[in-house]
Amino acid sequence: MSQDRSASPLILGGAPTPRAALPQLPPLALYIHIPWCVRKCPYCDFNSHAASPTLPEEEYVDALLADLDLELHAVHGRELSSIFFGGGTPSLFSxxxxxRLLQGVEQRIAFASDIEITLEANPGTFEQEKFTAYRALGINRLSIGIQSFQEQKLKALGRIHNGDEAIRAAGxxxxxxxxxFNLDLMHGLPDQSLDDALGDLRQAIAMKPTHLSWYQLTLEPNTVFWNQPPVLPEDDTLWDIQEAGQALLAEHGYAQYEVSAYAQPGRAARHNLxxxxxxxxxGIGAGAHGKLSHPDGRILRTWKTRLPKDYLNPAKPFKAGEKALGNEELPFEFLMNALRLTDGVDAxxxxxxxxxDLASLAEGRRQAEQSGLLQVEPSRLAATARGQLFLNDLLQYFLI
Structure with missing residues (x-):
């Protein structure tokens, strides 16, 4: 059924366009989800769970490798360009x-000679010796969850570290x-002023990270903040923070290449790109998502069993679901990601x-360009500055 659907013609304001076999498969990455945290933060809607005093490290690594074994048939002969350990707090693992996990992965899939391997870490969960050991494993990039350097803001966010620990983490x-290494930093925090936000940003810049993820706090369903919303800054203040912060980052050599990602030259996150x-x-691990292309043109999204106890249960499957993307979904799926990039992508x-065929986007492009949300540039697909701000509105032109 899914093969019939993916072979059906696409009509997007023009003639039917057939779905071709992919001439070349895209780069391949691996996402590994470690679902435990010391404590669940009130704003967090990720698949994370408060850790018990003893983590089931051995059992979970065994499960991850067994999960990966079931994916190998779809990636035979390909190599990994990047690996990302996300969570949760992966630095809770020894x-x-x-x-042992990285060794098992490399035995199954070849690593590119310049592979990027990123580990997410929080300032309150590690010490110098642990970091040195991670580096010795071949992990060559860190993403450190700072969020703020101010005690009052950290307390409001439920963070377990303080500002001094955050500063020491980079050192x-x-x-x-x-x-x-990347620093994760939030703005638009409860009762945050423009000076507060820029103070956090200046402190982060002073630590000279190669990459900054600077994004606005949003209230997500199924979080404590959603049910008990804090007082957030007014829209005018949020806009002032965004404008002043972007100018400050640019002044210090951090180029914005995605909605909330800023990097020094040559230091954009390859996994995220x-x-x-x-x-x-x-995607392996509890609740992990994956997306794989096949030479015949099929593109499959998968998602794994969400609860750690179920993921570790031998009687239950790792995979919770799988979906073949139909032709009518692909324009939106592709552009939902590509248009987040500041420069967009080659058309x-x-x-x-x-x-x-690119011609299948013609009508949507025409309308989006007329609305001022998409750049008029035949060789590229890129949002205008206004389109970046109203990305959901822009994407509506490519829904079937």
């Missing part, structure tokens, strides 16, 4: 456990040999990653 990362350009990724990438 270097010994992560080392420890450098001493351990990490010359490439692959995701935003509709590349392929295997030819649409056909390369979807198997659909």
């Amino acid at each position: 270097a010994q456990a992560l080392g 420890m990362a450098r001493q351990a040999g990490f010359d490439n 692959n995701y935003w350009s509709f590349g392929d990724f295997i 030819a990438l649409f056909a390369q990653r979807t198997g659909l």
Whole structure:
């Protein structure tokens, strides 16, 4: 049934367009989800769970490798360009456990010679010795969850670290040999002023990270903040923070390349760039998602069993669901990611990653350009500055 659907013609304001076999498969990445945290933050809607005093490291690594084994048939002969340990808080796991996992992964899938391997970490969950051990494993990029340096704001966010620990974290990362690391920082925090937000940003810049993820706090369903919303800044203040913060980052050499991502030259996150350009990724771990392209043109999204206890239960499958993307879904799926990039993507990438003719976007492009949300540039698919701000409105032109 899914094969028939993916072979059906697409009509988007023009003649039917057949779905072609993909001439070349996209780069392949691996996402590994570690679902435990010391404490669940009130704003967090990720699949994370408060950790017990003893984590089932050995059992979970065994499960991850068994999960990966079931994905191998779809990626035979391909190599990994990046690996990302997300969570939760992956740095809760010992270097010994992560080392056994990485060794098992490399035995199954070849690593690119310049593979990027990122580990998410929080300032309150590690020490110097642990970081040095992670670096020795081949992990070559860190993403440190700071969120704020101000005690009152950290307390409101439910964070377990303080500002001093956050500052020390960057120094420890450098001493351990990490010359490439990201800081996660939020703005639009409860009762935050423009000066508060810029103070956080200046402190982060002073730590000289190679990459900054600077994004606005949003209230998500199924979180404590959704049910008990804090007082957030007014829209005018949020706008002032956004404008002043972007100018400050640019002044210090951090180029914005995605809605909330800023990097020094040559330091954009390769794993995330692959995701935003509709590349392929295997997802293993509790609640992990994946997307894989096949030479015959099929593109499958998968998602794994969400609860750790179920994921670790041998009587239950790792995979919770799978969906073949139909032709009518692909324009939206592709552009939902690609248009987040500040410079967009080469227009030819649409056909390369979807198997659909670029002409199938013609009517949607025409309307989006007339609305001022899409750049008038035949060789690229890129949002205007206004389109970046109103991305959901822009994407509506490509819904069937």
